[in-house]
Amino acid sequence: MSSNSSNAAAPDPSPEAAASRKGWGGALRHPAFLRYWLARILSMGALQIQAVAAGWAIYDRTGSTMNLGLIGLAQFLPSVGLVLVTGHVADRLDRRMIITTCVMVEAVAMALTGVVLASPGLPVGLVYAAVMLFGAARAFEGPASSALLPNLVPKADFPNAVAISSSAMQVAGVLGPALGGVLYAAFHNGVFGVGAGFLVLAGLVVAGISAPSRAVTRAPVSWDGILGGIRYIRHQSIVLGAISLDLFAVLLGGATALLPALARDQFSADAGLLGLTGPMLLGVMRGAPGAGAILVGLALAAWPLKRRVGPIMLSCVGVFGLATIVFGLTHSPAIAVLSLLVMGAVDMVSVFVRQTLVQLGTPDEMRGRVSAVSGLFIGASNQLGEFESGLTASWLGTELAVVVGGIGTVAVVALWCVLFPALRRADRLDWNAPA
Template sequence: MTESAPLPPAAGPTSPFQIPDYRRFWVARLFSVVATSGMVVVLGYQLYDVARGQYGMDIKQAAFMLGLVGLVQFIPQFLLTPVAGVVADRFDRRLVTGLTMVLDCSVAFVLAVATGFHALSLPLLFALAAAHGTARVFIGPALSSIAPNIVPAPLMPRAIAINSMAWQIGSMAGPALAGVLFAIYGALPYAVSSALLAIAAIGAFGIRRLPPPAENSKAHPVRQIADGFRFVWKDRFLLGCITLDLFAVLLGGATALLPVYARDVLTFDGQPIGSYGLGIMRAMPGLGAALVATALSRRPVEREVGTKMLLAVAVFGVGTIAFGLSRNLWLSLAMLVLIGAADMVSVFIRSTLVQLHTPDAVRGRVSAISGLAISCSNELGEMQSGVAAALLGATGAVVFGGVGAIVVTLAWAIGFPELRRARTFAAKYQS
């Protein structure tokens, strides 16, 4: 009997979705984003409404409260981000992700109960916002560092585009769903968020065990923190990528003031657009980003990636200026779609470059530092928007931020020529 010919080796995956662990990762990411983006929208609206109604504040004072809630969420990010990076590099990243999602699930549950029993107050809302920020500081580095451990390097650009789809679909669906649920019954969006976070935690726990790099278990945690910051500081390419997002979005974020536009600026048929309109507005950047992410997952950007990243940030600033000046609801929604689309291009390119230019042993800490920059740009951006609105009004604050984003783009194009020179996503490190 003749021997049968040996079977050819099994072909590797051609899509991240062919990897079971990636499917669990993606579901955990999607459900957590739907839950948390909806929570943030309702919490902001409730805080603004409580400040205006229960505490008798005027528009500028209540807008300043929206800025303070950003600061309250940023403080735990600032204090705990170095610790979170070390935790992501020293322990099983899927366990860290799952456990902190359970914490965020508890925050949503408490908000549901407090809303249902009409027990909301500014101190309680600020305290729960801080708890939510604490959970996010640990979820971010651990979850972001999982994908390179379960996806081959050649598939990473597609994986990051699909990751962004989960983020943007969640950012689009979460606020819209929360707005509708809030109109039905105030506690309902928080109850749904709590259930979604529980499912996301189960998905994270279902990923295979991810032991940390051996060298990280021996180093002193304080030294690891310092090494992470030193690594980013010495690598001008990473430093430019991370700080571009930090300063551009810090100045250019308009989302913090959307409750002001929903309650007191934009109208439909002569009436303020209210919580329904707020949910729709918060969904529009996600819609633009989801459309772009879908296109990128099929045909990722491959050439002149640095220049395209910088141009996307400039378009983000232009869209922000146009939104700030608009009083037409449809134009405002269109500009929010443009803002989301431009931000998606920037996020996709920057995230891919950072992941592929960071060794696995320090990836958690670099992700934590990147997360701190994002937190600065988002939460401190909300603080900046609130203060600017108190001084310039909502329109002046948004326009000022858009101009600032454009100025930052020009400054970084000159100050970090490494960004302009990035032609492709060629991986510097592979897991």
């Protein structure tokens, strides 16, 4: 990229170059982004608290890995049924208002989960109803949140904002599970009240965001408009390849739903090596991927990727699969935690590349709909992946299910290199999407 220009003071228009010059401070200079970042930490922290506490409580009460998988399925199903609606809503209404409303509904759902689990006379099935309400709110929140981010910072700072925002999620991914494990061990179902409080505070923070005005679609609702996100992704090979890679790789290789069973059964004999047992060990294991991702996220915020982003993404997903295999084979808590750290670190690179490619290549008036479809893929890889893990574990056993999933992830990477050559050859984050 040449620096010669008729205007010597003109900045390098490359987003990567601008973010590299500004380092960590690029996006953090914008107050609206700071509020967004804080709200993400609070919201994701509450989600992780719920995941640890609900998973441990249900497995301890039923002893069934299938019931662990059903938690993920209950949270995922609403996003499937609402995918054509949530993105359209995010493109037609105030995205800040959508996020604020959704996190308040999530707070109610989390409080209901705690009430059900604290009442032995109530059937466990009511937990799944509360989780479905939680999932429905998140189905609306996700597209609005993803689509809002590009409106909070200049385009030059967007890769930096993605890295910092993703790091916020991982900070919550570390502190949330650890806090959830400690609070559950001390107060049991009272932990859900703490999570609900985090969500209420997140809603208040988002309500105070001052973002630049944008053009809001007021055209009549039509199937052509509703299906616009699906049609756009179908015609963009790089976008389709990136989000579908995440779908199938994490769908097969995700083992987080099985962590309660692994912490109590596979690692219980040697847990003393770390001085941890039961839900506290689960909290550390649940937070380990986030710790690895935070380190990588901070590095990406200061030194964002500039070239060969497609091959780097594919390689990192392959390493994710290999680390999953190691995690499934080991009986050492220390090696297990190290494997989870590696999984989180390489997954952070994949998330950074995918989010930046998708958001920079999508027009603002379509970001809600595209984010909704992308969020469905991500939800399928996470929540539906939890159901798949629980189902596979009930057939093959917990350890073998994790190993087979890791092998499947590596196979997916090899197949995607063939099916999506445009992704394999993707060089820069600021790619130009075809019309």
